[in-house]
Amino acid sequence: MPAMTAYVGFFKFCYPIKGETVYVSTASGAVGQLVGQFAKIAGCYVVGSAGNKEKSAFTLMKVDLLKNKFGFDEAFNYKEEQDYNAALKREDARSGAKQHETQRPCCALGMISQYNSLEQPEGVHNLINAIVKRVRMEGFFTSDHYHLYPKFLEMVVPLIKEEKITYVEDIAEGIESAPGALFGLYSGRNVGKLLVLVARE
Numbered sequence: 001m002p003a004m005t006a007y008v009g010f011f012k013f014c015y016p017i018k019g020e021t022v023y024v025s026t027a028s029g030a031v032g033q034l035v036g037q038f039a040k041i042a043g044c045y046v047v048g049s050a051g052n053k054e055k056s057a058f059t060l061m062k063v064d065l066l067k068n069k070f071g072f073d074e075a076f077n078y079k080e081e082q083d084y085n086a087a088l089k090r091e092d093a094r095s096g097a098k099q100h101e102t103q104r105p106c107c108a109l110g111m112i113s114q115y116n117s118l119e120q121p122e123g124v125h126n127l128i129n130a131i132v133k134r135v136r137m138e139g140f141f142t143s144d145h146y147h148l149y150p151k152f153l154e155m156v157v158p159l160i161k162e163e164k165i166t167y168v169e170d171i172a173e174g175i176e177s178a179p180g181a182l183f184g185l186y187s188g189r190n191v192g193k194l195l196v197l198v199a200r201e
Contacts, residue, residue, distance in 0.1 A: 018043035
């Protein structure tokens with residue numbers, strides 16, 4: 001499911017252009033880590049962000065994984081950035097990649113940071129940029145695009161066999177670990193797909 005979501009979101013809705021910069025938020029998640037790898041395969045310069053509110057070794061590990069395991073060109077902990085826009089401009093300047101300032105898509109795959117919020121969900125504060133840069137923002141459900149599944153398998157299966165893409169799963173052992181695992185999911189403490197292993201045969 002995460003791989004299919006990444007495939008549909010990136011290739012159907014983002015129509016990547018070789019040489020451009022691709023930014024992936026929540027990049028250490030199950031979908032984000034694959035979007036970044038698909039972008040690299042498409043010849044893009046890839047910048048990812050990850051992090052949580054705790055400035056810990058775990059957060060550093062998440063950022064390190066993006067570059068050293070998933071092959072992102074640059075990665076940063078967005079929780080440590082005082083000026084988010086400045087951070088993105090900094091990474092753009094490092095890339096030296098061909099920039100497409102206007103008419104590029106923004107694909108919304110999920111809102112994990114909002115799911116457990118007890119406060120009013122945050123709105124888009126800089127929506128004027130969507131007008132100025134002619135941005136097309138689009139959300140989708142993967143289930144609407146299962147007709148692409150054969151093409152997805154045709155592309156992804158050889159990449160897995162050739163070890164050109166990889167993934168990380170976060171496995172919690174035992175049903176008793178489920179509540180803690182769920183809490184960790186909504187507080188940014190997992191890397192990749194979070195699974196609860198009920199029992200080993």
